[in-house]
Amino acid sequence: MFEDTVELAENKLLLLYIFNKIKLPISNNNITQIILENNFINYFTLQQYLEELISSNFVKQIDELGTHRFMITEKGTKVLSLFGNRISNKKIDTIDNYLKGQMEIIKKEVTVTANYTIENNNFIVNLKALENDSILIDIKITVGSNQHAKDLCHRWKNNSSELYSRIINLLISE
Structure with a gap:
């Protein structure tokens, strides 16, 4: 029983550490990928821990443009500073090494969004x-079809820098 409690606390602290x-506010997909690729927690337990961290106000959920992202709160940061030494060095090293290789991808996903909604049989694509x-x-x-909406979202996510530059050049050129 005691070992289970220690493991539960360490896993929640690990999430706060991440x-x-x-x-940056990151999606459920991002945090799930980090945890599952490193075999720290199973999917269902992870979702339970996230809900518990939110209800304890250690993590907050930010909703913008239909996407949900998670971010550590000030209270979560304080708890981490007090109890972060209870996370094993091996797990910290694993996360640090993983994030070194993945940080650019995570930043891109956070700073570039593409989604669409349906209104009156039209698909409204929002690129940001x-x-x-x-x-x-x-x-x-x-756009008029679901496929066009998906294609625009896909192109934006994969080529946002190039497309942004081309749009700006078109707008400012004479």
Whole structure:
């Protein structure tokens, strides 16, 4: 019983450590990928821990443009600073090494969003890019099919820098 409680506490602290280390609001998919790829916690337990961290106000959920992202709170940061030494060095090293290789991908996913909604049989695609919490570009385009909406979202996520540059050049050129 005691070992289970210690493991539960360490796993929740590990989640707080990850959120604190990334310093950006990240999606459930991002945190799930980090945890599962490193074999720390199974999916269902992870989801339970996230809910418990939110209900304890150690992590907050941010909803923007239909996407849900998680971020450590000030209370979570305090708890981590008090009890973070209870996370094994092996787990910290594993997370640190993993994040070194994945941070650019995570940042891109956080700063570049593409999604769509359906209104009156039209698909409204919202393409957005952020830099340092400032909006670089936020475009809404209406297209006639689900496939066009998916294609636009896919192209934006994969080529946002190039597309942004081309749009700016088109707008400022004479």
